[in-house]
Amino acid sequence: MKNKTRQKVKQLSRRDFIKTSAAVSLTALGSGAGKIFAAGSDTIRVGLIGCGGRGTGAVQDCVNAAPGVELIAMGDLFQDRLDGSFEELKKKLADKFKVTKDRCFVGFDCHQKVIACDINLVIVAGPPHFRPAHLKSAVETGKHVFMEKPAAVDPVGIRSIIASSELAEKKGLAIVAGTQRRHQAHYIEIVKRIKNGDIGEIVAAQVYWNGGDMLGYWKWYERQPGMSDIQWQCRNWPWFTWLSGDHIVEQHVHNIDIVNWAIGAHPTQCMGMGGRQVRTLGNIYDHFAVEFEYPNGVRVSSMCRQINGCTDRVSERIVGTKGVAYTDSTTGYIEGAKAYKYDGPNPNPYVQEHADLFASIRSGKPLNEGRNVAEGTMGAIMGRMSAYTGRALSWDWAMKASKLDLTPASYESGPAPDTSVAVPGKTQLI
Amino acid sequence: MKTRVAKKLSGLSRRDFIKKSAVVSAAALTSPASRIFAAGSDTIRVGLIGCGGRGTYDTTNCLNSADGVQLVAMGDLLKDRLVSSLANLKKRLGEKIKVTEDKCFVGWDAYKKVVACDDVNLVILTEPPHFRPVHLAAAIEAGKHVFMEKPVAVDPVGVRSVISSSELADQKKLTILAGTQMRRISHLVQGVKSIRDGAIGDILAGQCVRIGDGMLTWGSKERQPAWSDMEWQLRRWLFLTWLSGDFIVEMHVHNLDVMNWAMGAHPVQCMGMGGRQVRTAPEYGDVYDHFAVEYEYPNGVRVEYMGAQIDGCSNRSDERLDGTKGSAYMDFGRTVIKGAKEIEYAWDNADPCLRQHADQIAAIRQGTALNEGRRIAESTLTCIMGRMSAYTGRALSWDWAMKASKLDLTPPKYEFGDLPMPPVAIPGKTQLI
Numbered sequence: 119m120k121n122k123t124r125q126k127v128k129q130l131s132r133r134d135f136i137k138t139s140a141a142v143s144l145t146a147l148g149s150g151a152g153k154i155f156a157a158g159s160d161t162i163r164v165g166l167i168g169c170g171g172r173g174t175g176a177v178q179d180c181v182n183a184a185p186g187v188e189l190i191a192m193g194d195l196f197q198d199r200l201d202g203s204f205e206e207l208k209k210k211l212a213d214k215f216k217v218t219k220d221r222c223f224v225g226f227d228c229h230q231k232v233i234a235c236d237i238n239l240v241i242v243a244g245p246p247h248f249r250p251a252h253l254k255s256a257v258e259t260g261k262h263v264f265m266e267k268p269a270a271v272d273p274v275g276i277r278s279i280i281a282s283s284e285l286a287e288k289k290g291l292a293i294v295a296g297t298q299r300r301h302q303a304h305y306i307e308i309v310k311r312i313k314n315g316d317i318g319e320i321v322a323a324q325v326y327w328n329g330g331d332m333l334g335y336w337k338w339y340e341r342q343p344g345m346s347d348i349q350w351q352c353r354n355w356p357w358f359t360w361l362s363g364d365h366i367v368e369q370h371v372h373n374i375d376i377v378n379w380a381i382g383a384h385p386t387q388c389m390g391m392g393g394r395q396v397r398t399l400g401n402i403y404d405h406f407a408v409e410f411e412y413p414n415g416v417r418v419s420s421m422c423r424q425i426n427g428c429t430d431r432v433s434e435r436i437v438g439t440k441g442v443a444y445t446d447s448t449t450g451y452i453e454g455a456k457a458y459k460y461d462g463p464n465p466n467p468y469v470q471e472h473a474d475l476f477a478s479i480r481s482g483k484p485l486n487e488g489r490n491v492a493e494g495t496m497g498a499i500m501g502r503m504s505a506y507t508g509r510a511l512s513w514d515w516a517m518k519a520s521k522l523d524l525t526p527a528s529y530e531s532g533p534a535p536d537t538s539v540a541v542p543g544k545t546q547l548i
Numbered sequence: 549m550k551t552r553v554a555k556k557l558s559g560l561s562r563r564d565f566i567k568k569s570a571v572v573s574a575a576a577l578t579s580p581a582s583r584i585f586a587a588g589s590d591t592i593r594v595g596l597i598g599c600g601g602r603g604t605y606d607t608t609n610c611l612n613s614a615d616g617v618q619l620v621a622m623g624d625l626l627k628d629r630l631v632s633s634l635a636n637l638k639k640r641l642g643e644k645i646k647v648t649e650d651k652c653f654v655g656w657d658a659y660k661k662v663v664a665c666d667d668v669n670l671v672i673l674t675e676p677p678h679f680r681p682v683h684l685a686a687a688i689e690a691g692k693h694v695f696m697e698k699p700v701a702v703d704p705v706g707v708r709s710v711i712s713s714s715e716l717a718d719q720k721k722l723t724i725l726a727g728t729q730m731r732r733i734s735h736l737v738q739g740v741k742s743i744r745d746g747a748i749g750d751i752l753a754g755q756c757v758r759i760g761d762g763m764l765t766w767g768s769k770e771r772q773p774a775w776s777d778m779e780w781q782l783r784r785w786l787f788l789t790w791l792s793g794d795f796i797v798e799m800h801v802h803n804l805d806v807m808n809w810a811m812g813a814h815p816v817q818c819m820g821m822g823g824r825q826v827r828t829a830p831e832y833g834d835v836y837d838h839f840a841v842e843y844e845y846p847n848g849v850r851v852e853y854m855g856a857q858i859d860g861c862s863n864r865s866d867e868r869l870d871g872t873k874g875s876a877y878m879d880f881g882r883t884v885i886k887g888a889k890e891i892e893y894a895w896d897n898a899d900p901c902l903r904q905h906a907d908q909i910a911a912i913r914q915g916t917a918l919n920e921g922r923r924i925a926e927s928t929l930t931c932i933m934g935r936m937s938a939y940t941g942r943a944l945s946w947d948w949a950m951k952a953s954k955l956d957l958t959p960p961k962y963e964f965g966d967l968p969m970p971p972v973a974i975p976g977k978t979q980l981i
Contacts, residue, residue, distance in 0.1 A: 321870040322753030324842065324850055328819075389757070389864070391838045391856055393825030395975055405821045405975075407840030407854060409755060415875065417755050417868070419852035421840060423821055427976030428941025431819070435850070437752050439872045442848065453848075508759075508861030541826055542838075543762075543860030 162187045162476065163216075165237040165261075167229045167252055169194040169203035171335075172266055173243030175468070176296065177207060180241060180264060181214045183472035188214050191221040191235040193228030195244070195352050200224055226529045233259045239479075240264070243296075245355035246363050247271050247524065250278035253488075257282045257291055262479055264472065266296040268371045268495040269488075271363035273516050274523040276496045283488025292484030294475040295491035297375045301474055302467035304450035304460035305376065308443050312380050316456040317438030320381055320416055325373035326431045328423040331397065331404070332356065332365075338399055347534030348526060357400025359502075360524035360535045364402040366392075366505075367498040370422035374410075374501075375494030376434045376445065377418050384493040385410040385418070385500065387512040392505035394539060396425045401537045408501035420501060508542030522548045592909060593646075595621035595668035595692070597659045597683055599633035602697055603674030606727065606901075607637060610672060610695060611644045613905035618644050621651040621665045623658030625675065625782060630654055656962045659683045663690040670695065670912065676785040677793050678702050678957065681709035684921075688713045688722060693912050695905065697727040699801045699928040700921075702793035704949050705956040707929045714921025721917070725908040726924035728805045729900035732907070735893035739876060739883030740810050747887040749873030751811060754851035756867045758803050762827050762837065762859040763795075769831045777967035778959075787833035789935075790957035790970065794835045796822075796938075797931040800855045804934075805927035806867050806878065807843075807851055814926045815843035815851070815933070817945040822938035824972060826858045834970045841934035853934065941975030955981045 162184075166177050169192055181187045189211055194200040200222055208215050223231035229252045233240060240256040242249060242265035250270050256263045263286070269279045286293050299305045312320070336356040345353070355361035362368040378384050390408035397404035404425050410418040421431075433446035441454020451459040478485040500516045503509075526535040592614075596607050599622055611617045619637060624630040630652055638645045653661040659679070663671060663686050671687045673680055673696035680700045687694050694717070701707045717724050730736055743751070763786065771780050785791035792798040808814050820841035827837040838856040845851060866879040874887030883893040911918035933949045936942075959967055 318872075321875075322850075324852070328821075389759075389854070389862060391759075391840060391854060393823035393838060395823035396977075405823065407821060407852075409757065409852060409854060417753070417852070417870070419755070419842065419850070421819075421821060421842065423941070423975075425941055425976045429819055429943040431943075437850075437870075439749075439752070508856070508858055510862040510864075542856075543826060543858045 160186070162239050162479075163190045163237045164188065164239045164241060165191040165193070165232040165235055166203075166241045166243065167193045167232050168242065168244035168248075168266075169200045170243065172296075173241060174203045174206055176241050176243055176264065176266065178210055179466075179468045180472040181211055183469050184476040187476070188216045190216050190237050191223070191232045192217050193223040193232040195224070195226065195228065195349075197224045229255055233261060238262055242266065245352065245361045246368060247275075247355070247361045250275040250282070253282045253293070254278060257286045257289065257293075260289060260291065262292040262475070262484065264294050264296070264475055265491075267375075267491055268363050268367045268498065269295065269491045270495055270499070271360060271367060272499060272522045272524045273496070273520040274525075276492050276499065276517070279492040279495075280489055283486055283492065286484075286488060287486050290484055292475055292479050293486045293488040294471055295487040296471070297372060297487070297491055297494060298467035298471050299372060299376055299447070300379065300487070300490070301471040302447075303462055303464045305445055307460050307462070308445050308450040308452065309376075309380050311452060311456070311458060312436060312438070312443050313382070316441060316452055316458070317436065317443050317454055318440030320436055320438050322416060322437040323377050323380070323418040324435045325370075325377055325418065325420045326422065326433055327370040327373055328421060328428065328431045330426045330430070331424050346531075348529055351535070351537065354400060357402055358535075358537055359402055359540075360526070360537070362402065363495070363499060364502050365424050366403075366406045366408070366422050366502050367495060369424075370406070370420065371494050371498045373432070373434050374420060374497045375491065377410075377412075377436070378490070378494050378497065380434075380436050380443070381412050381416065383413050385412055385497050385513055387411045387510060388497070388500050388504050389510040390501045390504035391508070391542065393542075401539045403505065403540070406501060406505050408504065410497060410501070503547060506540035506542065506545045507547040509547045511547065520548060590913075591616045591618060592669050592912060593618050593620040593667050595619075595623070595662040595665055595671045596633075596674070597623045597662050597671055598674035598676075598679075599624040599630045600674065603672060604633045604636055606672050606674055606695065606697065606905075608640055609901050610670075610905040610909075611641050613902050614909040617909060618646045620646045621653070621662045621668055622647050623653040623662040625655065625658065626779070627654045659686055663687050663692055669693060670908075673697065676782070676791040677798060678706075678785075678791045681706040681713070684710055684713045684724075688717045688720065691720060691722065693723045693908070695725045695727070695908060696924075698805070698924060699793050699797045699931060700726065700924050701928050701932070702790060702797060703932060703955040703957045704929065704953040707925050707932065707950070710925040710928070711922055714919055714925065717919055717921060718917075721915070723908055723911050723918040724921040725904055725918060726920040727904070728802060728920070728924055728927065729904050730802050730806050731809065732900040732903045733880075734896035734898060735881075735883045736806060736878055738893040739878050739885065740806070742885050742891065743810050743869060743871075743876050744812060747874065747885050747891070748869060748871030748876050749887070751849055751869050751871050753849060754807060754811070754867070754869040756803050756807050756851060756853040757855070758800050758865045759854070759856045759858075759861050759863050760865070761863070762857050764827070764859065776964040777969075778964045781833070781967060781969075784831060784833055787831070787835050788970070789834050790959065792835065793928075793932060794935050795857050796836075796839045796841070796855050796935050797928060799857075800853070801927050801931045803855075803865065803867060804853060804930045805924070807853075808923070808927050808930060810867065810869055810876070811845050811849070811851070813846050814930055815845050815946055817943060818843045818933050818937050819943040820934045820937035821941070821975065823975075830969065834972045836938065836973070839934060839938050841937060843930070843934070936980065939973035939975065939978045940980040942980045944980065953981065
């Protein structure tokens with residue numbers, strides 16, 4: 119049994135991924151994407167995969183971030199989502215909207231059809247579950263990528279993201295992730311100062327995303343006749359772990375990513391807890407608390423909650439031997455011997471991330487944030503796995519040995535994914 | 549509205565308590581308890597209030613901790629608990645058990661009758677935590693020394709009462725020992741001393757974790773037809789917040805008390821979360837099965853507490869502190885200080901539960917001061933505020949909890965009758981009171 123497990127895991131190892139992808143990369147390198155921006159000013163033709171609120175927003179930020187960017191193709195699981203996004207973008211993007219009906223694709227294979235269009239950049243904004251497959255297709259066919267966070271919902275997906283990121287590196291393709299704090303001026307300055315030693319040696323940190331239940335933002339769709347389980351769950355993707363990763367992954371990844379950035383490492387192990395005390399939709403929890411351990415025994419405490427009527431707090435706090443750094447989405451400062459408060463310009467990070475992406479492509483030094491966002495996501499996934507099972511676990515085990523793969527047997531038919539609510543002490547660590 | 553609240557609260561203020569108790573204390577000071585041990589070798593006669601497992605255990609340790617200690621009176625809410633405890637104690641301690649039938653008291657006022665026994669010098673308070681404040685007040689007013697189990701209250705109103713009683717005990721030169729035996733575990737004493745002496749520099753952060761089993765086999769799960777709601781809840785007290793305070797208070801006060809001890813302070817504010825994800829059957833009352841609370845101590849130091857009672861999880865029980873010059877780790881077996889140099893203290897294997905009683909008996913006999921009332925009250929409030937924050941989803945401050953909270957979980961009346969099962973707290977809906 120153990121041997122079989124090991125073998126299976128081995129099949130998914132990074133080495134194998136690289137091997138398979140190496141073959142692809144040779145052909146892909148000969149394709150257009152890698153060369154097109156050498157001149158520094160060519161038009162960037164964008165394809166959008168995932169036409170929900172975030173995808174539709176990201177395209178606008180993308181197109182507005184630099185001149186010469188056009189939307190060419192769109193894909194979504196659902197016709198109505200695509201149609202709604204189509205109409206909105208047609209209005210908002212005006213002459214930069216070049217999508218024709220024959221470049222609109224619907225269904226589980228829409229990403230392949232979008233990628234097959236004459237585009238150079240793909241915005242990957244489907245539900246997180248699909249990210250690894252979408253990224254893989256995009257990179258294999260030689261597209262630059264902007265992808266939303268989180269990068270995956272399970273360790274198998276994370277390994278795929280890392281493999282695709284390595285392939286992108288080889289092919290000179292850019293990957294920028296929607297962890298926009300990495301492109302936000304006060305975050306950049308505070309992290310720079312932390313790395314410069316302004317708070318001394320880091321000994322602890324606290325990260326939080328305690329907010330409301332998100333029902334005002336993500337709707338809950340009642341099931342319509344004729345919908346399959348999977349279609350219905352995809353409609354309600356935020357509320358199902360196999361699709362969103364649960365809110366610790368989907369949302370709190372932002373804050374965990376900041377700690378990884380500031381410390382310059384990912385966690386080595388974690389122990390978490392959580393549950394759903396209020397929420398009854400889908401199968402995700404409504405609160406998590408996780409202790410992450412980083413190299414040198416540094417403990418990072420994470421709390422995230424999606425319950426209305428509670429105390430809200432979304433921020434990061436990094437504690438060093440000589441000071442404390444505080445950041446949230448609007449401010450950043452350092453207390454201690456080298457006290458500092460950022461008061462410089464703060465351009466919209468949702469636009470800045472695309473501007474940075476284009477600049478990197480056009481200068482021939484493509485950004486690749488694939489591994490960063492994969493590791494940030496992996497921290498959140500480990501936290502969830504620990505809370506769901508009640509078991510402490512290590513990064514190495516999760517990264518190398520965990521077989522957790524939430525992909526259903528088939529998207530089109532077959533048994534629906536297990537959507538029972540996790541019970542600590544009973545739910546198995548896989 | 550606000551003034552009314554303020555007025556009501558001032559009715560409970562410490563000053564008033566002291567004023568009121570000053571009258572009592574004048575009378576009580578002439579009572580036998582505080583004089584009897586001047587000679588240094590007199591027999592100490594114990595009254596036990598709360599004859600459950602813990603009360604029986606504590607009595608055994610108390611009587612075994614020194615010579616000349618006897619049990620002379622017992623009281624419990626429930627007769628069967630008293631009878632079985634007495635039988636057990638007689639078996640274990642033989643001649644030291646001097647309890648006669650007329651010194652066995654059962655019912656809601658059993659504690660009054662135990663403290664009214666003139667020959668009792670020391671009472672052991674081990675009824676469910678809900679009753680501690682009232683029992684302590686009665687014992688101190690009657691001039692008895694007190695050993696009381698942790699926690700010492702289940703709500704802020706109770707905590708205030710315990711503090712007043714402790715102050716009265718000081719005036720009356722009575723000893724109060726709290727059952728937080730971790731304060732007498734050798735390697736923790738050494739560890740905390742090193743920390744307080746600066747071995748890890750200034751403290752910057754901490755973690756306090758206790759994850760254990762679900763206590764699912766505790767007590768009887770079969771409700772007998774003759775039991776009223778009240779009796780059923782009393783027999784399941786561990787799982788009822790109004791009786792136990794929930795496990796963050798009932799059990800994890802040990803760990804958070806160690807944190808307060810190491811920090812040399814109590815928290816200034818907290819933000820917590822929690823729920824019951826596994827222990828959901830009705831026989832588990834209204835308590836949660838997991839809590840996570842961030843406590844902020846003076847100087848912005850944040851301490852993360854995580855606690856759970858769920859079967860099949862990774863178990864842990866430890867406290868950890870990070871400082872400017874190193875870190876400290878403490879668990880039941882050892883303390884490891886990583887500072888300028890690495891020091892490890894191992895447990896000396898002495899039973900802290902025995903040691904604590906020996907300390908109290910010695911203090912009583914020598915007339916030295918021993919009063920742990922305020923600090924166990926503060927550690928209890930530390931846990932209570934964490935629970936309140938998790939139950940309501942609201943961050944809250946120590947000052948508010950200590951001075952302004954009106955939370956009082958006392959039921960409408962103490963009688964063996966109807967008492968609806970309290971609802972499980974829902975964050976964002978349960979009110980912060």
